[in-house]
Amino acid sequence: MSNTRVKGSNQRRTVPTAQQSSESLQLQIASFLDLGGVIEEIPRGVSGQIFIPQTKKT
Numbered sequence: 001m002s003n004t005r006v007k008g009s010n011q012r013r014t015v016p017t018a019q020q021s022s023e024s025l026q027l028q029i030a031s032f033l034d035l036g037g038v039i040e041e042i043p044r045g046v047s048g049q050i051f052i053p054q055t056k057k058t
Contacts, residue, residue, distance in 0.1 A: 033039070 029039075
């Protein structure tokens, strides 16, 4: 099998600045709420997962 390189694989990715990301997130949240979406607040320390104990195999 020959070694081949994917064009552009050695180029660095451009990462958006935190300010752009925050603004984008705020716009997405506003759009979600405008369309009737609801944000559910989960109390701190609650994972939302249901604990089901495993039975021991004997």
